[in-house]
Amino acid sequence: MLKDLCSGAFLRAVLAEFLGTFIFVLFGLGSALAWPSALPTILQISLAFGLAIGTLVQVIGHVSGAHLNPAVTLAFLVGSQISLIKSIFYILAQMIGAVAGAGLLYELTPSEVRGNLAINSINEDTSPGQAVAVELFITMQLVLCVLGTTDSRRTDNIGTPALSIGLSVTLGHLLGIYFTGCSMNPARSFGPAVIMGLYSYHWVFWVGPMCGAIFGSLIYNYLLVPPLKSPLDRLSILQGSFDPEHEREREEHRKQSVELNSFHKSMEKV
Structure with missing residues (x-):
């Protein structure tokens, strides 16, 4: 395991997760800023987040799998498709990348425009419980899409995974923005919250997506498409051996x- 941690492939994968999340947060949050001459529309924000993910999956998917999201990494961990140690490093890289992306956007943006840096917040007519439920379901559909489009066992024509995953992110935003500003990604919520120092109901944007990821992974990996690997092999994957x-x-x-x-x-x- 220590040998794998020091390998070039492992370090490149962690770097890819950092860089990918950095770019995703920078472009995604940047699309939601309130410029005086052109307020962002829900469609614009949704497409920006979706296109950012689709582009990055295409760029670094072969390097790290392009998780770019602690919830997606957790889904792969629950499905025994990634080792525990790699998942920890991935999530750390994603969180640091998100903070770096939000920090750079803060420095680049005029003070009268940056506002709260597009921090996720619960709609005043939405309760915390409803917010968690919405985040759970929009993240679950994203995880199901990621697992389905990247499943190496499929022999049918699956199209372009990068496009499918990008559209799934767009779909989540088209609904989620009304309720929570749409997170689906704890790192996306964490970055601007750290930079702005605002953590109101921040737990919602961890509990909802992480629970959605667990449910999505259990549904796909153990109900819809049961694993071919033996329990011993799955344990070996989690251990990194x-x-x-x-x-x-x-x-x-x-x-x-x-x-x-x-x-x-x-x-x-x-």
Whole structure:
């Protein structure tokens, strides 16, 4: 495990999560600022967040998986698709990247425009419980989309995962902005909250998305598409000791055994 932590691939993946979240927060929050001559529309903000995610998934998806969201990382952890230590480093990188992105936007933006830096806040007609429920469901649909479009077991035409995930983020915003300003991403909420020092109902934007991620992962990985890996293999992934090369060799051996058995049965019929 220590060897993996010091590997170039691991460090590049963590750096990609930092840089990706930094850019996502910078562009996403920037689209929601209230310029005097042009107030942002809900469609503009939704598309900005969605296009930012879609672009970044395309850029760094092959480096780190482009989680860019502690909730997505948690979903992969619950599904035994990432090690515990990597998930910790990913979430730390995402949170630091979000703070850096919000901090840079704060410095670049005129004081009369920055406002509260697009901090997530609960609508005055929405209760904390309703806010948590909305964040739960919009994050759950995002997690289901991410897991479905990146599932290596699929053999059908899945289109472009980057576009699908970007549209899923846009969809969440089109609903969530009315209730909570739409987080779906604790790092997105954490960055501006730290810079502005405002934490009113901040727990909502952790509890809702994280619960939504857990539910989404359980639904996809254990109800809709049960895992092929054994419990021992899943434990190895969580511990960071899983060898993908060994898994590929074993899968290839399994396929050869199935083909050989089919051949023997066909010969017996002859």
